[in-house]
Amino acid sequence: xxTAAVSESVEPRAEELPLEELTVVELTDNVAGPWAxxxxxxxxxxxxxxxxxxxxxxxxxxxxFLDENDRTESSVPWLYLNEGKRSVALEExxxxxxxxxxxxxxxxxxxxxxxxxxxxxxxLDREALAAAHPALVATSVTPYGxxxxxxxxxxxxxxxxAAGGLLYLTxxxxxxxxxxxxxxAEFAAxxxxxxxxxxxxxxxxxxxxxxxxxxxxxEVGAAMTEFQLSxxxxxxxxxxxxxxxxxxxxxxxxxxxxxxxxxxLAGPANRWPQAATITGIPELADERFATAQxxxxxxxxxxxxxxxxxxxxxxxxxxxxxxxxxxxxxxxxDAAEVADCPQLGSEGFFRTLEHPALGPVATxxxxxxxxETATRSAPAPSLGADTExxxxxxxxxxxxxx
Amino acid sequence: xxxxxxxxxxxxxxxxxxxxxDGVRVVDLTRAWAGPSCTAFLAELGADVIKVxxxxxxxxxxxxxxxxxxxxxxxSIVTDRPYNLSSIFNHLNRGKRAIAxxxxxxxxxxxxxxxxxxxxxxxxxxxxxxxxxLGLGFETLREANPAIILGSNGGYGxxxxxxxxxxxxxxxxxxxxxxxxxxxxxSHPQRSGVDxxxxxxxxxxxxxxxxxxxRQRRTGNGxxxxxxxxxxxxxxxxxxxxxxxxxxxxxxxxxNDSEAYSPHDVYRCAxxxxxxxxxVTNVEQWxxxxxxxxxxxxxxxxxxxxxxxxxxxxxQIDAAIGEWAAARTKAEAEAELQRRGVPAAAAQSVSDxxxxxxxxxxxxxRELPHAEAGTKPYAGPRLKLDGQDLPAxxxxxxxxxxxxxxxDLLGMSQPEIESLDAEHIVPAEPWRRPARSGEQQGRPxx
Numbered sequence: 001x002x003t004a005a006v007s008e009s010v011e012p013r014a015e016e017l018p019l020e021e022l023t024v025v026e027l028t029d030n031v032a033g034p035w036a037x038x039x040x041x042x043x044x045x046x047x048x049x050x051x052x053x054x055x056x057x058x059x060x061x062x063x064x065f066l067d068e069n070d071r072t073e074s075s076v077p078w079l080y081l082n083e084g085k086r087s088v089a090l091e092e093x094x095x096x097x098x099x100x101x102x103x104x105x106x107x108x109x110x111x112x113x114x115x116x117x118x119x120x121x122x123x124l125d126r127e128a129l130a131a132a133h134p135a136l137v138a139t140s141v142t143p144y145g146x147x148x149x150x151x152x153x154x155x156x157x158x159x160x161x162a163a164g165g166l167l168y169l170t171x172x173x174x175x176x177x178x179x180x181x182x183x184x185a186e187f188a189a190x191x192x193x194x195x196x197x198x199x200x201x202x203x204x205x206x207x208x209x210x211x212x213x214x215x216x217x218x219e220v221g222a223a224m225t226e227f228q229l230s231x232x233x234x235x236x237x238x239x240x241x242x243x244x245x246x247x248x249x250x251x252x253x254x255x256x257x258x259x260x261x262x263x264x265l266a267g268p269a270n271r272w273p274q275a276a277t278i279t280g281i282p283e284l285a286d287e288r289f290a291t292a293q294x295x296x297x298x299x300x301x302x303x304x305x306x307x308x309x310x311x312x313x314x315x316x317x318x319x320x321x322x323x324x325x326x327x328x329x330x331x332x333x334d335a336a337e338v339a340d341c342p343q344l345g346s347e348g349f350f351r352t353l354e355h356p357a358l359g360p361v362a363t364x365x366x367x368x369x370x371x372e373t374a375t376r377s378a379p380a381p382s383l384g385a386d387t388e389x390x391x392x393x394x395x396x397x398x399x400x401x402x
Numbered sequence: 403x404x405x406x407x408x409x410x411x412x413x414x415x416x417x418x419x420x421x422x423x424d425g426v427r428v429v430d431l432t433r434a435w436a437g438p439s440c441t442a443f444l445a446e447l448g449a450d451v452i453k454v455x456x457x458x459x460x461x462x463x464x465x466x467x468x469x470x471x472x473x474x475x476x477x478s479i480v481t482d483r484p485y486n487l488s489s490i491f492n493h494l495n496r497g498k499r500a501i502a503x504x505x506x507x508x509x510x511x512x513x514x515x516x517x518x519x520x521x522x523x524x525x526x527x528x529x530x531x532x533x534x535x536l537g538l539g540f541e542t543l544r545e546a547n548p549a550i551i552l553g554s555n556g557g558y559g560x561x562x563x564x565x566x567x568x569x570x571x572x573x574x575x576x577x578x579x580x581x582x583x584x585x586x587x588x589s590h591p592q593r594s595g596v597d598x599x600x601x602x603x604x605x606x607x608x609x610x611x612x613x614x615x616x617r618q619r620r621t622g623n624g625x626x627x628x629x630x631x632x633x634x635x636x637x638x639x640x641x642x643x644x645x646x647x648x649x650x651x652x653x654x655x656x657x658n659d660s661e662a663y664s665p666h667d668v669y670r671c672a673x674x675x676x677x678x679x680x681x682v683t684n685v686e687q688w689x690x691x692x693x694x695x696x697x698x699x700x701x702x703x704x705x706x707x708x709x710x711x712x713x714x715x716x717x718q719i720d721a722a723i724g725e726w727a728a729a730r731t732k733a734e735a736e737a738e739l740q741r742r743g744v745p746a747a748a749a750q751s752v753s754d755x756x757x758x759x760x761x762x763x764x765x766x767x768r769e770l771p772h773a774e775a776g777t778k779p780y781a782g783p784r785l786k787l788d789g790q791d792l793p794a795x796x797x798x799x800x801x802x803x804x805x806x807x808x809x810d811l812l813g814m815s816q817p818e819i820e821s822l823d824a825e826h827i828v829p830a831e832p833w834r835r836p837a838r839s840g841e842q843q844g845r846p847x848x
Contacts, residue, residue: 018617043613058683063661066648076648080641126789145786148763153740154683158658158666159747162679167668168749169595171586176668177677177749179658180594181583184602187638191605192443196785198612199422199447205619211422214786218747219766223784224601226439226493228752233778234489238753240675244593246572254576254593261581261591263573319577323567328557330573332591334582335639335646335653341577344636346562350643362647367603367637368610371540371626373617 017044018373022201023394025103026050026085027124028113029058031157031183032217033141034081035190036197037111041084042366042375048103048390049082049381053089056383057082066358073382074358082380083353083363089384097122099395101132106394108204109197110138116151126212136210139197141189145216155217157183164221169228173241188224189217191367250295251302254332257310262318263330264306266295274325279309355379421448422787426615428452429517430498431526433460435571436555436631438494439604441525444611445497446783446792452517452807453495455502457826458834459800462491485800485832486774492797496770496780500798501807503828505536510827514538515546516812522618523611527555530565540626551614551624555607559630569631571599578635579642585655592655603634664712665691665719668749669727671735677749678727678735688712690742695726755781770796801830 022045026037034049034057041047051057059078060071067074090096101123104110110133112124119125119140126146129138140146143155143163158179161167166185171178193215200211227248228239239247244261246252254261266272269292276285289295289302310318315331322329333341339362344350348365355361356379366375426449430441438453445451455463463485486492504510515538518524524543526533533539533554540552554560557569558577575581575598581591610627618624642653658679660666665688666681682688685707692701700722706712712719727735732748739746748754755761756779764786767779775796783792808814808828822828826835 018613039609061662064645064649076641076644080644130788144760145764147786148760150740150760153747154687154743154745155747156663156681156683156745158660158668158681159679159745162668162677162749163747165750165752165755166594166596167679168677168751168754170584171592171595175586176658176670177679178584178586178592178668180580180598181585181653181655182580182638182642184580184594184598184638188598188602188605191602191609192784195443195605195608195612196422196447198609198616199444200787202426202612202616202619203420203422203424205616206425207420212788214789215784216764219761219764219784222755222761222766223781224596224598225752225755226601226781227435227490228596229755229781230489230493232752232756238751239595240751241595244591246593246597248572248597252572254581254591256590261576263576265570265572267570267572268568326568328568328570328573330577332576332581333579335579335642338577338579338636338639339643339646341632341636343558343562343564343632347559347633349633349636350640362640362644364637364640364643366610367606367634368613368627368629370610370614371628372623373614373625 016373017376018370020044022046022109023107024048024109024111025100025107025394026111027100028111028141030113031059031077031081031186032190032193033111033113034059035187036139036141036194037085038081038083039194039366040109042377044376045109047085048088048107048386048394049085050088050090050100051383053091053384056087056089060383066361070357079355079358079361079380080363084376084378085381086386086389087381087383088387088390090387090390092122099391102396103390103394104129104133104136107133108137108201110136111141111193111197112138113141115142115154116146119146126214129212130210134210135204135208137197137200137204137213138211139193139200139213139215141193141215141217143217145219146214157186160185160189160217160221163218165225165228166221169225169239169241171241172243175241177241185217185221189215189220192220249292250299251306255306255310257313257315257318257331259314261332262310262313262315263332264310264318264322265328266292267328268326271326274327278321278325278327279306281305281309351377353377353379357382420788421792423448426450426523427521428523428525429454429514429521431524431528432555433527434462435494435600436603436607437525437527439601440553440555440607440611441498442494442496443605443608446794449523451498452521452803453498453500453798454514454517455500455800457502457504457829457832459485459502459832460491462494463488463800483774483800486772489775489778492772492775492778493780495797497795498798499803499807500801501804501828502801502832504826505538507827509822509825511537513808513812513822513828515543517807518543518546518550520811521547521550522615523551523553525553525555525607525611529568530556530560544624547624549618549622549624551611551618551627553607553611553614553627554629555603556628556630558632560628564632569599571597571631574599574631574635578632579639580635583642583653583655585657587655587657587659589655599631599635602638603629603631606634606637662709664709664716665723667720667723669720669724669735671727671732671748672730673732676732678732678739679747679749680723680739681745682712683745687744691723691739691744694738694742694744695723697722765791768794770794772796772799774799800832801828804828804830
C-alpha cells in the first residue's frame with residue numbers, strides 16, 4: 001500500500017448530502033432512467049417515482065425475485081435501482097396529469113423515458129415543458145431519442161445494444177452476436193443522463209433557465225464503439241466478433257487457465273518482457289514479440305507457448321504474479337468472488353440494507369466517492385407508498401389538485 | 403475571445419454562452435481512455451478543457467491507427483508529425499485545448515499550478531501516489547486554488563489491497579464479474595466487444611465531478627472525488643451480488659435469453675453476418691410479431707400468452723422467426739417489426755452506424771476538420787440540448803494551444819514562453835528526456 005493510500009483512508013466523511021435540497025420527479029422505466037434517479041436519491045435529493053397504479057414500473061417485473069409470492073416488491077433490479085426513492089401511484093388521466101403538472105412546478109429535475117408521441121400526449125415534450133415549467137431541468141432518456149425517423153421505435157437492452165453497434169462485436173465470429181450479462185447500454189445511458197442533468201442544473205442556477213436534455217440510449221452505446229469506429233474511419237478496418245481476443249492488441253483478452261479464465265495483456269507495453277520472468281519462458285522476451293504489431297504477427301506461436309503455462313496455473317495466482325511484475329493482468333470472477341472482493345470490501349462498497357418486508361438485502365454505494373460529502377441509502381419503496389405525501393406535498397402546494 | 407471559443411467553429415447550433423458548462427475550466431491530466439472520455443463529455447457540454455500532456459506527448463498519440471495512410475506518397479500531407487495523426491487520440495480528445503508540461507521540474511509545476519488557479523476542476527488518472535510524488539497532491543492544489551475540485555480515477559481504487567495494482571479495462575472487466583454472466587448457454591465466459599470499464603468509469607467520473615461542482619457553487623468548498631474502473635463496473639454488477647447474497651446461487655451464463663421477455667434472441671437475416679435482435683416484452687407485442695411473421699395461429703393460441711409458456715416452446719417459436727428473418731435483410735426485418743410496435747433492432751456493425759439514418763438525422767457523426775489529419779467523421783455528442791445540437795470540435799495538435807494558454811491565461815511574455823520551450827518545460831514539439839548521457843535527444847520516433 002502506498003503512503004498516499006494510508007493517509008487517504010482516514011479522511012473524515014461529513015454527514016452533509018450534496019444534493020439535499022433538490023426535488024426530482026421520475027417517470028422512467030427499465031434501467032437507464034432509474035439508475036440516474038437512484039444517484040439523485042443517494043446524494044440527498046427527494047426523488048418521486050411515478051408509477052402506473054396496477055403494475056408499477058416495468059422494472060418491477062424483471063427477475064430475479066427475492067419473494068416469489070410478492071414479485072411486485074421483490075425484483076432485484078427494482079430494489080437496487082430505486083433505493084431511497086418515494087413511490088407515487090398515479091393514473092395517466094386528467095387528475096393524474098394535473099397532479100404531475102403541479103409537482104413539476106415545484107421540481108428541479110424531471111427524468112422521463114416516454115417515446116416522442118407518448119411524451120407529446122402527456123404534455124411532457126420539449127415545447128410543452130418549456131412553456132409550462134421554464135426553470136425545470138427535463139432529462140429524457142429513450143432508446144432512439146425524441147427526433148428522427150426512429151423516434152417512436154421501441155427498445156430494450158438487447159435491441160439497444162444491437163442498434164448501438166455493441167452486440168455485433170460481442171461473441172464468437174462463427175456464431176450469433178451475444179448480449180453481455182448486464183444491461184450495459186442502459187447503465188451507460190443512465191450515467192450519461194445523470195451527468196447531463198447535473199450540468200444543466202449548474203446552468204439553471206447560474207442563468208435561471210431550465211433545460212431539455214434529449215438523450216438516446218443507442219447513441220450512448222454507439223459512442224462506446226469509438227475505438228472500432230476510429231479503426232474503420234482511419235484505416236478501413238472493420239471490427240467484428242473476435243471471441244475472447246481483442247483488436248486492440250495481442251495478448252489482450254481472456255485465456256483459459258487451470259481453474260477458469262485469466263486476463264492476459266501486454267499492458268503496460270514496456271512491461272511485456274516481464275512475462276518471460278513470470279512464466280519462465282524466456283522466448284516471450286524475444287525481439288520478435290517486442291512490438292504490438294510483431295505480437296499480432298506471431299500470435300499462434302505465442303499462444304502455443306503461453307497456453308500450457310496458463311493451464312498449469314490458477315486464475316488468482318496468475319493475476320497476482322502479473323501484478324507483482326507490473327503487468328495489468330486479471331481473471332474472470334463470479335458473483336461470489338466479487339461479493340467478497342478484498343478491494344471493494346476495503347472501500348465499504350457493498351452494504352446491507354434492512355428492507356421492511358424482505359429483511360437484510362445486499363446493496364452498494366455509488367460508483368464515485370467524495371472526501372467531504374456523504375451518500376445515503378434506504379430501501380426501495382413499495383408501490384404507491386408515498387402517493388398521499390406526493391398529493392399533499394409537491395403536487396398540492398399550488399392547489400391544482402386539492 | 404479565447405481559443406476555446408474559436409475552435410468550436412463547426413456544427414455549432416446552440417449559442418456558445420448557453421452551454422451548461424460555459425465558464426467551467428478543467429485541467430485534464432488524464433491519459434488513455436476513461437479520463438479522456440470523461441473530459442470529452444465535459445467539453446461537449448461546454449467546459450474549457452485544457453489537456454496537459456507530458457513533454458513527449460500522451461502515449462496514445464503514437465497509438466492506434468494513423469489518420470493518414472500512404473502519406474509518404476502524397477507530398478501535400480505532412481508526415482513528420484505522426485503524433486498529430488492518431489485517429490483514436492484525435493477522437494478521444496475532441497474539443498479540448500492542448501499543452502505539454504514537464505511536471506517533474508519546479509517551473510513546470512508552477513505553470514500547472516497557474517492553470518489550476520484559474521480552473522474549477524483538475525482530473526487525473528495516475529496510479530495512486532503519483533500526484534503526491536509530483537508535488538501535486540490535493541493539498542498543494544488547494545493552496546493554489548482553495549475551491550478546486552480534484553477528480554481521480556484509478557484502475558482498482560486509491561486505497562486498499564489492490565490500489566497499487568495496474569488496472570486496464572480489458573482485465574478489470576472480467577474482475578468486475580461481467581464475463582461470468584456473459585456467454586453462450588452452457589459455454590465458457592465471453593468478453594464484451596468494446597471493454598466497458600473505461601467508458602463507464604469516464605461517465606461516472608463526469609457525474610461525480612459535476613456533483614462536486616454543484617456543491618462548490620453553493621458552499622465555495624472544493625473536494626476530492628474518486629472513482630475507479632472496478633467501482634464503476636461493480637455498480638452495474640451489484641444486482642448479481644444481491645441475487646447471490648439472497649439465494650446463495652452464483653449467477654451464470656444464458657446466451658441471449660431473458661427470464662422476463664420471450665422471444666428474446668438474435669436471428670440470422672439474409673446476407674453475410676447480418677442479424678436482427680428481437681425482444682418481445684408483452685402479449686400485444688407477441689401477437690403483433692406472430693402477425694408480422696405470418697403465423698397467426700401462434701397468436702391465436704392463448705396457451706402461448708404467457709412468457710413462461712413461450713420460453714418452454716422456444717425451439718419451435720425461434721424456428722418460425724428464424725425462417726422469416728432469413729428471407730429479409732436486417733433493415734427490412736427491423737422496420738416491419740417496429741412498425742407494429744415490436745422492439746427489434748439490426749445488429750449494426752460500426753460501418754452500419756456510419757450509414758444509419760437515425761444517427762444521421764440527429765447529427766451523431768460530425769465531419770470535423772483537422773489541420774494535419776484532414777476532415778473526418780467523429781462520433782459526437784450523445785444528447786441534444788433544448789432541441790439543438792451541441793457544438794463539436796476536433797482533437798488538438800501537440801501543444802496547439804501552448805502560446806494562447808501561457809500568454810492569455812497566465813499573462814506570460816514572449817521571451818518567457820520561448821524559454822519554457824527552449825528548456826523543454828513547455829515544449830512546442832514533443833521532447834523526450836534522454837535516458838542516458840550520450841544518447842541523442844529530440845523528438846520521439848514513431
